[in-house]
Amino acid sequence: MHHPDSVVALGHLSAFRREFYSCLSRRADALFELTDAVLCCDGPVRTLVEASLAAEHRRGHGSLYSALANGRVEIARLRRALATVPLPKAADGRLVLAVDITSWLRPEAHTSPARVLCHTYGRGKDTHIMVPGWPYSLVCALETGRHSWTAPLDAQRLAPGDDAAAVTATQLRRVITDLITAGQWRPGDPDILIVADAGYDGPRLTFLLDDLPVAVLVRMRSDRVVRRPTPPHTPGTIGRPRRHGGEFVFGDPATWGQPAITTHTDTRLYGPATARAWDRLHPRLTRRTAWIAHAEQLPILEGTVIRLEVARLPSGAIPKPVWLWYSRIKQTVSDVNRLWQAFLRRFDIEHTFRFFKQTLGWTAPKLRTPEAADRWTWLTLAAYTQLRLARRLAVDLRRPWEKPTQPDRLTPARVRRGFRHLRPQAGCPTNAPKPSRPRPPAGTP
Structure with a gap:
């Protein structure tokens, strides 16, 4: 039976x-x-x-x-069929989507159209080179637990000249719409969490997906500078009201101040992990690159900044602090722990990429x-x-x-x-x- x-x-x-x-x-x-x-x-x-x-x-x-x-x-x-099958969810019933770009390298295909110079890592000692190929943006639903399974939902090839942030936002909007249509998310459910690495502009994704039930968690480079909330207006002050507060420099601890939340957790893979969170921090946007065509006043996109420190890495390398930006404010201790653990689950998508290429032969054909x-x-x-x-x-x-x-x-x-x-x-x-x-x-x- x-x-x-x-x-x-x-x-x-x-x-x-x-x-x-x-x-x-x-x-x-x-x-x-x-x-x-x-x-x-x-x-x-x-x-x-x-x-x-x-x-x-x-x-x-x-x-x-x-x-x-x-x-x-x-x-x-x-x-739509991929969005209809049973999908994994986090412990709180939340859908967690990871988005990342992986490349199908074609350096020898000189006559193949639509190739793009793809940034490759680790192809030499401390060297990163650009190799022609077809970059693909993949969206996968993440699972919890000790395994490397993910649920791929969409793949989008980036053409020459594409704006990665705009293409990713359109791709995520399409995936989330299909998930809502398939009943994977219903009103009253926790917002869908989108997790991305440092190559993505988290505040811009938040702005482009503002009308959807999503929250964005991205890693930021360690050389970034964000701003504090605008201080109260002082009577008698002359000039235009300020829109940004003081600077919060990731590389300068003197500018951090006291964190709103500090957590300590013992993990099996990373040893003791310490997470500190600062509330209501936002990047100062400028009318360059992605915001150059924004006709209205540039928005203030406040969020929570999290600094994660671990004692060790599974590879044996010396760990470096990880800076995260979350698109929501007023988080609790359990929220902060959930967020940095969700980001660490993002690395499961790397195992999926490796399985695609090394076992299923995704990049094997010379098409x-x-x-x-x-x-x-x-x-x-x-x-x-x-x-x-x-x-x-x-x-x-x-x-x-x-x-x-x-x-x-x-x-x-x-x-x-x-x-x-x-x-x-x-x-x-x-x-x-x-x-x-x-x-x-x-x-x-």
Whole structure:
């Protein structure tokens, strides 16, 4: 007798596979079987032609490349399908969305259009170089607990000349609208938390998404300067009223003053963690870059600044203080602890990027056009979503040298090992392949 949770999980997986097939409006069978081959082939995906040798891919390798070049994925419908499946939430029932940019590097593709110089880290000793490629902005829902699972919801390729903040705001608005339409957020629920790294302009995202039920938490560089609230107006003062208070310089402790909240927490990975929070601080906006076209008076975007210090890092590197800016004020001690822990969960999206590239072979194909790259990217998101939905169904097929793992602690790679056995139960809506050449006449030797 099947466990009720397994029956529900199998129902979600089967429904998503049917909806995913419906989202493929051209070369549907070839694209769907390519996704199954990625999920079921042995070992990491190195090349697509090798993935076509999997038993789940019943067509020739030529149809595989033709489907990527000439197929069609209804992205809007697939995006709504990703927003409809069960999504993880934080302990307080809040949706936490992480957004970040990862690059599909194509330095050798000189004839491929729409390439952008992508900033790469760690490709040499203390060096960061720019490599041509296709940058993608991904939005993922974060989970809690000791694992690296996320729930990818959207992928957006950045074209040359795009404003990253504007593209990200449009992308987040689209995702949040789909989540609200799908019933993932209802009036009365906690606001959706958006977590981003230092490459994003948190105050601008807050301003652009002001009409949505969201709160923004971003990391700020350690050389930033923010302002305190405007001091009370002194009678008899001559001149225009001040809009900004004194400076709060991240690199100058003499300007900090007493924090509104101080917390101390012992963590397993980072050791003792100390968080200090200052209330009602805002950046001083200027009419440059993103705000140059703002016709009205520049807004005052007050928030909470949090300084997090930990004793150690899992990598063994010397930890540096982390500065966070949160778009809400008047936070409590529990709120501050929840916020910095939510930011640390943001690094799970890096594990998702690594799994996409190293196991599912997201950046393995040498595709020429960005449109084909977009199709392959959405197939990769659909493949990962199927692994996430199959977590409660998978059996741990561990290697002899690997330690046993609890069923609820299986990694995406271990779930993928057993997906071939789950595929018949989840159903396969594709049609049998038809021969492309006429059969020989009867009696032909």
